[in-house]
Amino acid sequence: MPFDLDLLRTFVAIVDNGSFTRAASRLGLTQSTVSLQIKRLEDGLTRRLFDRDGRELTLTPQGEVLLTYARQILRLGAEALSRIVTPELSGLVRLGTPEDFATTHLSEVLACFARSHPQVALDVNCDFTVNLLDDFSKGRYDLILFKREPQGPSGGTRVWREVLDWVASPRLVMEVEDPLPLVVSPAPDVYRKRALSTLDAIGRDWRIVYTSPSLAGLQAAVQAGLGVTVLPTEMIPEDMVSVSERLRLPKLPDTEIVLYQAPGPLTPAAELLSTTIVGAMERRVALPTAVAS
Secondary structure, three states: OOOOHHHHHHHHHHHHHOOHHHHHHHHOOOHHHHHHHHHHHHHHHOOOOEEEEOOEEEEOHHHHHHHHHHHHHHHHHHHHHHHHHOOOOOEEEEEEEOHHHHHHHHHHHHHHHHHHOOOEEEEEEEOOHHHHHHHHHOOOOOEEEEEEOOOOOOOOEEEEEEOEEEEEOOOOOOOOOOOEEEEEOOOOOHHHHHHHHHHHHOOOOEEEEEEOOOHHHHHHHHHOOOOEEEEEHHHOOOOOEEOOOOOOOOOOOOEEEEEEEOOOOOOHHHHHHHHHHHHHHHHOOOOOOOEEO
């Protein structure tokens, strides 16, 4: 079987990084080595994995099938290795994260980590970014994930970029000229700040009709037709729709999710969880319609 883990890792890296060149840089290989590994994989399968048209590169139908299995094979391989090589790993890891990010992206990652390292106790707390940063400065976390402006202070490891949109229930009844009814979290929430500053910048009238510190509470209010909220595009529920065009709302700048590690040496368990989160988020980057070779 041609499913050599190194070949599969290179294949997935090309997809996740968008090109042979960037994949080579990420893996610490030359571009010729990456090209040779893909040729070996394609020769072993007797199938092409990429369609090449000039500088554009897209997955073939066979490549799309392999991608799903390659991710599973690499995940299981990493899980097996961690169970065998570091079965003695133990201790407590304190992680702080925004609630919406934890709900959408972290649950599977943390569950997999817990299965691989049953002796590690995970203490996960969901909170607003300002509170996470404050508690982090007081030494209450080993790791935190928080939201910041892409042009904000440097430092930390960027793990995700959020594309934001205005969303509401199809049941929402309002005219374009009406003050925009907003469903938001309490200050100083990042999405709240983003919504108000973006509307103020174009002179659009708004009013806050519902405030809740809970993601479930916000979504319930929006689903009931009370108003409009801001959500990452990949988190928009099926019973909500984008209202940017219908209500002529301004485009919202992106935000990003950053990982901070506590100063000083981390415990082996915290170090491994940090690496696991970063790697998992890198693997979830969507494949562009066409990528440069």
